[in-house]
Amino acid sequence: MEHFGGAGHSSEILKRLSTKGILIGIDRDLEALEVAKKKLEEYSNVIYVHNNHDQIRNILEELKIEKVDGILLDLGVSSYQIDEKSRGFSYIEDSPLDMRMDKTQEKTAKEVVNTYKEEELARILYEYGEEKKSRQIARHICEIRKKHPLETTQELVEVVRNVIPNKKELHPEKRTFQAIRIEVNNEIEPLYQTVIDCIHCLKPKGRLCIITFHSLEDRAVKNAFRDSVGKCTCPKDLPYCICNHPKLGNIITPKPIQPSKEELQKNSRSASSKLRIFEKT
Numbered sequence: 001m002e003h004f005g006g007a008g009h010s011s012e013i014l015k016r017l018s019t020k021g022i023l024i025g026i027d028r029d030l031e032a033l034e035v036a037k038k039k040l041e042e043y044s045n046v047i048y049v050h051n052n053h054d055q056i057r058n059i060l061e062e063l064k065i066e067k068v069d070g071i072l073l074d075l076g077v078s079s080y081q082i083d084e085k086s087r088g089f090s091y092i093e094d095s096p097l098d099m100r101m102d103k104t105q106e107k108t109a110k111e112v113v114n115t116y117k118e119e120e121l122a123r124i125l126y127e128y129g130e131e132k133k134s135r136q137i138a139r140h141i142c143e144i145r146k147k148h149p150l151e152t153t154q155e156l157v158e159v160v161r162n163v164i165p166n167k168k169e170l171h172p173e174k175r176t177f178q179a180i181r182i183e184v185n186n187e188i189e190p191l192y193q194t195v196i197d198c199i200h201c202l203k204p205k206g207r208l209c210i211i212t213f214h215s216l217e218d219r220a221v222k223n224a225f226r227d228s229v230g231k232c233t234c235p236k237d238l239p240y241c242i243c244n245h246p247k248l249g250n251i252i253t254p255k256p257i258q259p260s261k262e263e264l265q266k267n268s269r270s271a272s273s274k275l276r277i278f279e280k281t
């Protein structure tokens with residue numbers, strides 16, 4: 001089972017898969033599925049699913065597949081999504097404030113920026129973007145939108161640059177865009193449970209591989225793995241265990257695998273990526 005995006009991993013998996021093996025490709029982005037279908041058209045052993053990976057248990061139930069041998073979650077946005085101007089992910093292009101991975105979803109970046117309360121915006125910018133000037137940016141957004149709603153990515157860029165001029169830093173809006181994107185697509189909150197659900201969907205000796213791109217994602221994955229190895233994580237002063245973490249398997253990567261120098265040269269977008277692997281018993 002794999003996240004599609006540009007189907008880069010999927011095509012490598014398919015090259016190595018026997019014709020008896022089936023690849024289930026899940027993406028919440030219909031355009032990503034279309035790109036993958038074209039790229040993988042020579043393969044007949046692929047099932048394409050337009051859904052959110054947090055529905056993994058339902059997806060497999062509907063396909064009448066009980067357990068799988070391996071799962072790869074390659075999180076975050078794809079290069080295709082960032083580069084496709086009209087999707088509104090890029091702070092370099094000017095386009096409507098959208099940022100939805102799934103265009104059938106209602107909530108857009110425009111809604112977040114124009115309707116969230118100032119404190120809520122500040123929290124999102126701080127937590128999801130690690131933006132130190134989160135409060136000032138949130139305040140400035142609210143001042144501007146009193147006059148007119150923010151419509152485009154460049155309007156948002158301008159608001160951020162009014163707070164942090166781009167003298168020292170070329171793109172100070174990067175953190176704000178990341179934060180809004182994470183909120184629009186609800187990328188963090190369901191992740192811990194998704195990881196646990198994925199582990200439950202594995203056959204014995206099956207492996208779950210997860211590639212994350214920022215610390216909040218990585219933390220959710222790390223915590224879910226930690227809570228699945230059967231060790232008590234209760235505070236030491238508790239007289240008895242209340243966490244009751246079940247032993248579902250083992251962590252294969254005590255430290256995450258990060259890109260090599262050669263990989264970074266070929267693909268600079270891999271810079272912040274971390275791969276963690278869990279094996280079911």
Ligand SMILES: C[S@@+](CC[C@H](N)C(=O)[O-])C[C@H]1O[C@@H](n2cnc3c(N)ncnc32)[C@H](O)[C@@H]1O
Nearest residue numbers: 004005006007008009027028029052053074078
């Ligand atoms: C980094 S890209 C995957 C790239 C792909 N592995 C490749 O090799 O080309 C991430 C993809 O995951 C999708 N995605 C992100 N979160 C998702 C979720 N919760 N459910 C389903 N798909 C999701 C995005 O739409 C995007 O296409």
Ligand SMILES: [Zn+2]
Nearest residue numbers: 232234241243
């Ligand atoms: Zn415990």
